[in-house]
Amino acid sequence: MCGKDVEWSGNPFRPFCTERCKLTDLGKWAADEYRIAGGPLTDDADNQDDIEEV
DSSP, rough: OOOOOOTTTTTTTTTTTSHHHHHHHHHHHHHSSSSSOOOOOOOGGGGGGGGGOO
């Protein structure tokens, strides 16, 4: 988050440098500031015909 070099060995917060950076990153995910690219979402009810019964 802050751009500092991170000591990997013995660092309980890796890949972050501190707990503060770790929690800041988690907060950004929770606030939808990060997104993962993908196709459009569909409603599961629309896909019921596509599900095969076993």
